Amino acid sequence: MRIVLVILVVALGLTGEVASAQQAASAGALAGSWLGPFTVVAAGIGMALAAGLCGLGQGRAIAAALEGMARQPGAAARIQTAMIIGLALIESLAIYTLVIAIILLFANPFK
């Protein structure tokens, strides 16, 4: 019974993966509107803002982690692990902006 379930799920997954890969890019009603050139500027400025603020946030996280490690060198390994996780989570906010910028540059619905 479990084997049947596993095979069913794997088959569904394979068909789903190949089917979803045939994405057709279609020009909607928004194509060619006046917003087109501004989206490129928006992508650049948005990414710059996100990168700068992400740098500030990560700087504060590392500063706090270093201070903790200096106070208690014995806890350095645990603090370092928590610092790495925190840095990756803060960075993911800038990554979301990067995804929006990539969409605006390469798959722009307004052009």
Added chain:
Amino acid sequence: MGALEPPVFNTFGLPHHVVFSWVVMAVLIGAALALPRRPALIPTGLQNAMEAAVEFILSLIDDVIGPDGRRFLPLIATLGLYIFASNLLGLVPGFSAPTDNVNTTASFAIVVFFAYHWIGIRKHGLWPYLKHFAGPMPALAPLMIPIELISHLARPLSLTLRLFGNMLGGHILLSIVFFMTVGLSTWALSGAAGLLGVIIGGVGTVATVVFTVGFLFPLKLLVAFLQAFIFCMLSMLYIAGALEVEHGHDHGHGAHGAEAAAHH
């Protein structure tokens, strides 16, 4: 994005991320099959590396979920090894990572989403598990339920976009640096800018190549491991959060400070 397609292998009309995920599957299954049938008491070589990886993941599970979370090792370790191997495949010239396509990363996130809810429902029962979304007091329910709903829906979205954005961003960066180096160096070294151009072009090319190989490539290696680690860590945190809903949020096992991160 035609310039970013891997030019080497013909994938027979199938999407790249599907074919390269088969490559990753073949590598991982081959590594598993290459292990000796009867493990040696003192491991060497491949068995040693695999044991080190599994012990690392087990220590993480013990830290985050607790010792009774060890039965989730197959899920977490499969996700971790598969994501790490997929990320690494993108660093090999001629291949591209299956994880730099949003379909692949979304499939991982959906699996984790259904997994941690299923684990919570199986442990506590359907109605008690759903009741915990209402918060500590019934009077707060109209406020807590939309907040919890949105935060739980944001989890697979953030898992997807984090992994996808990191891999695709690194891929684009390497492609841009590569094509820019090739273009600029051929233009400068062809003498179109005069002798000064040749000198500056030569030095610049060497500097860019050293920068790429010495800094960007190790950075991408680090990001490959880190993103797989973060994905596993967050999956474990979500599972731990689903397991301990009845006992409140102060149930030890080192998940204190991790709870704050789980509500990201």
